[in-house]
Amino acid sequence: MIKKAVIFCGGKATRFNNGKPGPLKPLIKVNNEEILIKIIKIYANNGINEFILLGGYKFNKLNNFFKKKKLKNIKISVVNTGVNTETAGRLLKAKQIIGEDDFFLTYGDSITDFNPTKAYKKFKNSKCNSLISIYKYISPYGVVNHKKNKLTSYSEKKFQFYINAGFYIFNKQIFNFIKTSKDSLEKKIIPLYLKKKNKIIIYECRFWHPMDNELDRVKLSKILKK
Numbered sequence: 001m002i003k004k005a006v007i008f009c010g011g012k013a014t015r016f017n018n019g020k021p022g023p024l025k026p027l028i029k030v031n032n033e034e035i036l037i038k039i040i041k042i043y044a045n046n047g048i049n050e051f052i053l054l055g056g057y058k059f060n061k062l063n064n065f066f067k068k069k070k071l072k073n074i075k076i077s078v079v080n081t082g083v084n085t086e087t088a089g090r091l092l093k094a095k096q097i098i099g100e101d102d103f104f105l106t107y108g109d110s111i112t113d114f115n116p117t118k119a120y121k122k123f124k125n126s127k128c129n130s131l132i133s134i135y136k137y138i139s140p141y142g143v144v145n146h147k148k149n150k151l152t153s154y155s156e157k158k159f160q161f162y163i164n165a166g167f168y169i170f171n172k173q174i175f176n177f178i179k180t181s182k183d184s185l186e187k188k189i190i191p192l193y194l195k196k197k198n199k200i201i202i203y204e205c206r207f208w209h210p211m212d213n214e215l216d217r218v219k220l221s222k223i224l225k226k
Contacts, residue, residue: 001046001047001048001119001120002048002101002102002103002120002169003048003049003050003101003137004048004050004051004052004098004101004103004104004114004150005040005043005048005050005051005052005102005103005104005105005106005116005202005213006039006051006052006054006091006094006098006103006104006105006106007024007036007039007051007052007054007105007106007107007108007179008051008054008072008087008090008105008106008107008116009024009026009053009054009055009056009062009078010054010055010056010057010059010081010082010083010090011025011056011057011109012057012083012110013025013057015212015213016028016211016212016213018213021057021128023064024057024058024061025108025109025211026030026039026053026062026108026109027061027062027065028211028217030074030111030211030217030220030221030224031221031224031225033067035108035109035111035211035220036053036108037069038040038224039108039110039111039167040074042069042111042112042114042116043104043116044051044071046115046116046117047117047132048076048104048116048122049073049074049075050074050075050076051075051076051077052077052078052079052094052097052098053076053077053078053079053108054081054090054094055064055078055079056079056080056081056082056084056085056090056092059063059078059080059083063078064080067211070167074122077097079093079094079097079123081093081094081144081181083191084174084181085182086181086182086183086184086185087184087185087186088178088183088184088185088188088189089178089180089181089182089183089184090176090180090181091105091175091178092175092178092183093181094179095116095175100172101171101180102123102169102170102171103169103170103171104116104118104167104168104169105167105168105169105170106110106125106166106167106168107166109210110165110166110208110209110210110211111208111209111211111213111220111224112133112135112165112166112205112207112208112209113205113206113207113208114165114167114169114203114205115132118203119131119133119167119203122124122201122203123169123201123203128170128197128198128199128200128201129170129171129173129198129200130163130169130170130171130172130173130174130193130198130200130201130202131169131170131200131201131202132152132167132168132190132201132202132203133164133165133166133167133168133202133203133204133205133208134162134163134164134165134166134202134203134204134205135162135163135164135204135205135208136159136160136161136162137160137162137163137167138158138159138160139157139158139159139160140157140158141157141159142154142155142156142157142159143155143159144158163184163208164223165205166208167203167205173198174193175190177189177192177193177196208222209223
């Protein structure tokens with residue numbers, strides 16, 4: 001079983017603050033507990049005990065939090081990967097700490113029913129170099145397409161499509177594709193990975209909820225209380 005989980009914690013939270021740098025999202029509380037701690041528990045409940053937090057924006061706040069916060073039988077490493085570094089670039093800057101073994105990866109601002117044990121078993125049986133979690137999103141809006149000022153298609157509410165749920169498994173091969181701190185995992189590396197004929201196995205989550213803004217936080221609080 002994988003023992004390391006890497007978590008992105010360095011974003012500026014602009015979606016949380018109307019396009020301007022906002023709070024350090026991973027440390028925002030949901031029902032009196034930081035969402036980052038809730039995410040760590042998803043892994044810790046499955047035997048993962050080493051966490052590498054990729055900080056940047058408000059790094060000192062993140063670092064100081066874990067100097068004071070002690071989690072039983074869990075090792076936390078907080079890495080300063082820079083304020084303006086893209087997601088894959090953050091991984092590259094932590095390459096030495098991540099090491100040669102397979103690792104989990106996620107973001108510090110969403111909750112799912114992702115099961116690390118089941119996901120890793122599927123990953124190993126697939127013989128693929130990576131795994132990505134997905135979630136069937138049901139849009140509350142009607143979806144339209146148009147061309148040359150004319151409507152070409154229309155779908156009523158409850159249109160369904162799959163989105164990236166943000167929980168991954170990678171092996172060391174991912175570092176062969178990351179070249180600079182400006183490389184984005186989502187925009188560049190994963191598309192490049194597929195273009196080079198690398199197969200990515202999927203793991204479907206039945207529950208996923210982001211915390212992109214205050215309304216999301218309130219909704220997530222109500223859901224988790226149930």
